[in-house]
Structure formats: C-alpha cells, structure tokens
Amino acid sequence: IRKSPYTHIELKVDFFSLKEETPMFSNRATITDVLPAKGKKTFKNIKAGFLNAIPQEVRIKVITAVPFSQY
Numbered sequence: 477i478r479k480s481p482y483t484h485i486e487l488k489v490d491f492f493s494l495k496e497e498t499p500m501f502s503n504r505a506t507i508t509d510v511l512p513a514k515g516k517k518t519f520k521n522i523k524a525g526f527l528n529a530i531p532q533e534v535r536i537k538v539i540t541a542v543p544f545s546q547y
Contacts, residue, residue, distance in 0.1 A: 479513030482541040491531035499535075501527055510544050 485507040490499040503525055511517055 481510050481512045481515075481544040483510045483544050483547050484508055485511065485541040486539040488537045488539050490535045490537075491527060492533040492535065493529055494532040500529065500531060501525060504539070 487505050487507065489503045489505060491501045493500050505522070507517075509517070
C-alpha cells in the first residue's frame, strides 16, 4: 500500500532547556510543499523567534497534514 503525499503540514516546535518539562519557547510552522508520506526534508535558515538561552532539546510534532489528493 502506497501512502499519498501530504501538503499544508502544520508543525509545533518546542524548545526545552536542560531537565525542564515546560518549553522555554514554542512556535508553529506550516509547510506548504508537497512531501511524501514518511519522507524527510531538511530546512535551513528557519526563523524560530528569539531565545534567551540555547535549547538543549527540540521537539517537533505534526499537528495536521492534508493528503495531497484532498487539496
């Protein structure tokens, strides 16, 4: 079974300091490119906002994604 590609992928990005469970900063981003299911893509020069410390961990979660066939 082949999975369809997705577009308008909304991500939540959380930045954590060492040993903290509450994010120092969170941001949402939307990818409008068409990406294959289970695919990988590298993004460079992404503006995330201003942080007053270097994060020790970054967690990225997919909030929504629209199958390209439904767009």
